[in-house]
Amino acid sequence: MAAVSRLSDFHTAPFIGAVKDEWQLFSDRSEDYTLGPPIGFGSSSIVYHATYHPKGSQDTPIPCALKVLDLDKLPPGSLRLLQRETQLMSLSKHPNVLRVRGSWMNGHKLHIALRLMNAGSAADVMNYAWPGGMEEDVVRCILKQALEGLNYLHVNGFIHRDIKAANLLIDDDGTVLLGDLGVAAPLIEEDHSYVNEASKASRAVIFDLDSEPAPRRSRVGKRRSFVGTPCWMAPELVSGIQYDSSADIWSFGITALELAQGRAPRSREPFRTLLSHIVEAAPPTLDRDGGVHKYSRAFKETVESCLVKDPSLRPTAAQLLQTPFFRNAKKGSHLVGAILRMHLFLSLTSCPDSL
Structure with missing residues (x-):
C-alpha cells in the first residue's frame, strides 16, 4: 500500500x-x-x-x-x-x-x-444538450484543448490509450482536461497488461497478447497490449501488432465523429463484429450534411487524416495543432456560452408556458 x-x-x-x-x-x-x-x-x-x-x-x-x-x-x-x-x-x-x-x-x-469539473465530461454535455451531435465550433473547441493535452503526453513519451468523449472533462470556465489516465503507458518499454474481460463495446478493456509471461523487454516507441475501449481502438491495436502514439490519433478521430454524430461509429455492433470491422472495413467518415448540423470540408478532411489505416500516415498531435482547422478554434469561453445557450433553449422548449 x-x-x-x-x-x-x-x-x-x-x-x-x-x-x-x-x-x-x-x-x-x-x-x-x-x-x-x-x-x-x-x-x-x-x-x-x-x-x-x-x-x-x-x-x-x-x-x-x-x-x-x-x-x-x-x-x-x-x-x-x-x-x-x-x-x-x-x-x-x-x-x-x-x-x-x-x-x-x-x-x-x-x-x-x-x-472539480462541474460540467462533467464531453459525453455528459453532449447527452443532455446535443444528443444528436454538437455544432462544429463546439466540437472544435473541445478537441483543440484535448489535443493540447494529448500532445503534452506524447512529447513526454506517453500514450493515453483511451481517448473518447467520456474522458474529456469540462469545467465551468470552458477548460477541457484529459482524464482517466488509468491505461496511459510509457513508450519506452513493453510491459505485461492485465486481463479484464468485457462484453460491452463502451467499456475499456485490457488484454494480454502474450500467451506466456515473459521478461520486460526494451522496445522504444512501440507497444503491443490490447488496451482501450473497442469502438475507439485503432486497427493496429486490435490486430495485435506493435503500435505507438499514432493509435491515440485514430481514437481522437473517432472521438471527433462521436461528438459530431452523438455516438461513436459502430457503437451498436456486437463486440466481435466490431473488432473485425475496425480491422477489415474502410475507416468511418464524417457525413457533412446528413446529421443535425452541417460541417465544413476542413472538419471532414481533418477526421479523415486521423482515420488512416496506415499509422505512419497519420498526423501527430503537434501537426494537427498547426492546421488552420485547430489554429482557428475558439477559446474555452465560447464553450461556456454555447452550453449556457443550449441550457436556456432546452429549458424554454421543455416549459413553453414560460415563453
Missing part, C-alpha cells in the same frame, strides 16, 4: 512543456477535507463532491472532487494500473491534463483529491 501513496516515485525527469500550475495543490491530510454527496460511481470507487479547507483561517474553502477507491475490491493486477494513473496525474503540469491535488490512505481505501 505504501507504493500507492508515494505518487512522486513514478517519473523523476521534468516533463517537456510543463507549465506553472495555476491551480494550487491541496494537502494529503484527510482532516483538511469535508466529504459531500457522491457524484459518480465505478466498480471499485466512488467520486464525491468535497471541500478542501486550506490551513490558513482566512483562506477560502475550495470545492473539489474526491475519488475514493476500495483497494480490496480492485480486480487482480489492476493495482499497478492505479499506481500508474495516480502517479502520472500527480506529476503532469499542463492546463489540459487532469492532475492529482492530494492523496492519502485510510485503511484499505485510497483517497485522491482532484479539481
